[in-house]
Amino acid sequence: MIVEKIKTGIEGLDKILRGGLRKNSSILITGAPGTGKTIMTLQFIYYGAKKYNENGIFIATEEALDDLRGFAKNLGMDLEDMEKKGKIFLIEKPLAMLRGGLGSIRGLLDLIKKKNIKRVALDSMIFFEYLYPKINHNILEYRRQVLMFMHKMKQAGVTFMTVSERKVTDLDRLEYDMNDFVFEGFIILSRIRKGSYFERVITVAKVRGQDHSLDVYPVTIDKGGLRVLEDQVPFSLVEQEQRKMQFK
Ligand SMILES: Nc1ncnc2c1ncn2[C@@H]1O[C@H](COP(=O)(O)OP(=O)(O)OP(=O)(O)O)[C@@H](O)[C@H]1O
Numbered sequence: 576m577i578v579e580k581i582k583t584g585i586e587g588l589d590k591i592l593r594g595g596l597r598k599n600s601s602i603l604i605t606g607a608p609g610t611g612k613t614i615m616t617l618q619f620i621y622y623g624a625k626k627y628n629e630n631g632i633f634i635a636t637e638e639a640l641d642d643l644r645g646f647a648k649n650l651g652m653d654l655e656d657m658e659k660k661g662k663i664f665l666i667e668k669p670l671a672m673l674r675g676g677l678g679s680i681r682g683l684l685d686l687i688k689k690k691n692i693k694r695v696a697l698d699s700m701i702f703f704e705y706l707y708p709k710i711n712h713n714i715l716e717y718r719r720q721v722l723m724f725m726h727k728m729k730q731a732g733v734t735f736m737t738v739s740e741r742k743v744t745d746l747d748r749l750e751y752d753m754n755d756f757v758f759e760g761f762i763i764l765s766r767i768r769k770g771s772y773f774e775r776v777i778t779v780a781k782v783r784g785q786d787h788s789l790d791v792y793p794v795t796i797d798k799g800g801l802r803v804l805e806d807q808v809p810f811s812l813v814e815q816e817q818r819k820m821q822f823k
């Protein structure tokens with residue numbers, strides 16, 4: 576079977592993913608605060624529309640849309656331009672809007688259909704915790720709701736990227752969360768200490784049904800946005816290994 580892949584729009588990441596993400600898959604990005612989760616999902620939507628002609632929806636639960644637009648502009652993404660062209664749609668405060676439960680997901684599905692949406696990003700999974708507060712106590716039911724949402728995205732022909740927060744992102748001591756098992760793809764953003772500063776890194780932990788690299792790569796965030804240096808090894812890791820060798 577030939578796996579149809581789409582480019583994420585995040586420089587370097589597509590090489591690690593050996594060509595991109597499987598079309599219609601659901602990907603979870605996880606990491607500590609400030610590791611670049613929001614930037615990554617914004618790039619997925621913005622460059623998806625701009626470079627690959629795939630219309631997208633970005634659902635923001637925590638940041639105001641105007642803040643996001645300004646934030647994105649500093650990273651080289653003119654969201655407003657793509658919004659004016661009807662290629663991306665930013666949705667704010669869905670927590671309040673979607674209190675109606677599944678009925679309002681129907682609203683999202685209508686928008687997907689009407690605007691020929693191919694990518695949806697949700698920042699963050701907190702959304703589900705608000706949407707199904709009681710269910711939150713019942714882990715299996717919560718999981719069922721997340722799976723149902725993923726299924727609906729797949730049925731609608733959408734590739735879905737979302738974000739979850741994590742307290743510990745030390746790659747050697749990572750504790751897995753239920754969401755990590757539910758999603759088809761799981762990408763970890765982290766920081767590794769190198770002397771007096773931290774180095775940003777990324778690793779693709781899993782993508783069901785496709786080949787990918789398991790290595791840890793350095794990441795940079797600057798005016799050009801988030802980039803994965805797919806041809807480099809994190810200095811911090813090299814030094815850690817060297818130190819271990821010295822003590823042997
Ligand atoms: N214009 C910029 N130039 C350089 N670095 C930037 C720029 N904009 C943001 N950053 C870096 O990106 C980080 C924030 O990225 P982002 O908001 O995507 O993180 P996050 O993982 O979503 O965080 P949170 O969990 O708090 O939502 C900032 O801490 C900052 O270090």
Ligand SMILES: [Mg+2]
Pocket residue numbers: 612613614698
């Ligand atoms: Mg964020």
